[in-house]
Amino acid sequence: MLHTTPPAESSAGAALGIELVVLDMAGTTVSDDGVVETAFQRAAERTGVAAHLPWADALDYVRRTMGMSKIDVFTHLADGNREAAARATAAFETAYGELIADGGVTEIPGAETVIRELQAGGVQVALTTGFAPVTRDAILGALGWLDLVDIALSPIDAGRGRPAPDLVLAAALRARVSAMSAVAVLGDTASDVRSGRSAGAGLVVGVLSGAHDRFLLEEAGADAVLEDVTALPMLLTGRVDAR
Structure with missing residues (x-):
């Protein structure tokens, strides 16, 4: 598992050399509630x-x-x-x-703030989902996020859906990252974690705000498991010891 030490003042992503964060939607940045x-x-x-x-x-x-x-x-x-x-x-x-x-979609509390913090620190943000583009964009529109993220991808945009690596790789290509080691992937399911692992992402993180528990996320290969997306900036700046 990932162990970090506190650096000097550092923007989100800098301590670990992260250039792109690939975030899942439902259960990770978007509240599911069934x-x-x-x-x-x-x-x-x-x-x-x-x-x-x-x-x-x-x-x-x-x-x-x-x-x-x-x-x-x-x-x-x-x-x-x-x-x-x-x-x-x-x-x-x-x-x-x-x-x-019917108003059934809201953000995971603090998700938008995290996205803006990452971008302010020079990190690009991609949202990926198993939904079709029409549903993905309806969700983004309902949240007012259509102009928020740098990249938004559905399986049809990349080739195969998760757990294949295609969504992460497509996001990395669009972001023009220097290497896959500069990509962090975060999601609430084992499929999210396996996709990041298969893509060779430098950091793969599970969150407990959605479908799967800590055991399933760690079994799939997560480097770290966080309570929710709001803990991500602390991890990326090395201010948290994640096990």
């Missing part, structure tokens, strides 16, 4: 994609695969039927949009 699960349930009910499974089993799979591309999750639930998965994914995006319209 919205993703509710959208999955509405999509399943409207399309029958998981009708062959007990709902408890389907929901367990959804929870275990939080952070992955939604069409990949629905493809599994549909026993590999990509057409059925595509219909279910569209229904999910519609349902999530309904929940956004």
Whole structure:
């Protein structure tokens, strides 16, 4: 695990040489409060994609695969039927949009402040998600974040969704970082952590504000596990000893 020592006054990212921070959305910077699960349930009910499974089993799979591309999750639930998965994914995006319209999306308290602090310290910030661009942008619009972050990516923008490394690598390419060791990845799921590890990011961090617990995040390979995103600047400036 990562161990740091207090440096002299230092901007966020400087102590560890970080040039880009890749942040997950739902559960990491955007409060979930069960919205993703509710959208999955509405999509399943409207399309029958998981009708062959007990709902408890389907929901367990959804929870275990939080952070992955939604069409990949629905493809599994549909026993590999990509057409059925595509219909279910569209229904999910519609349902999530309904929940956004009902005020179901808020930031993780302090997330915007952290993003601005990172940028003020010369660190670029990318938001990545398993949502389609239309849903991603609806969330950003609802939060007033459309002009906040430097990069926002969905699986279709990068190739494959998490846990593949594509989203992190695409963000690094767009940010023109000097090396992957200058990239930090932060997310609330094992898929987020595995994506960062597979991409070769210099720092991969889990947070406990979303879907997965400390055990799952550490098992996936997290260098550090924090309570939430607000502890990230302290970690990047070496003012916290993370285990």
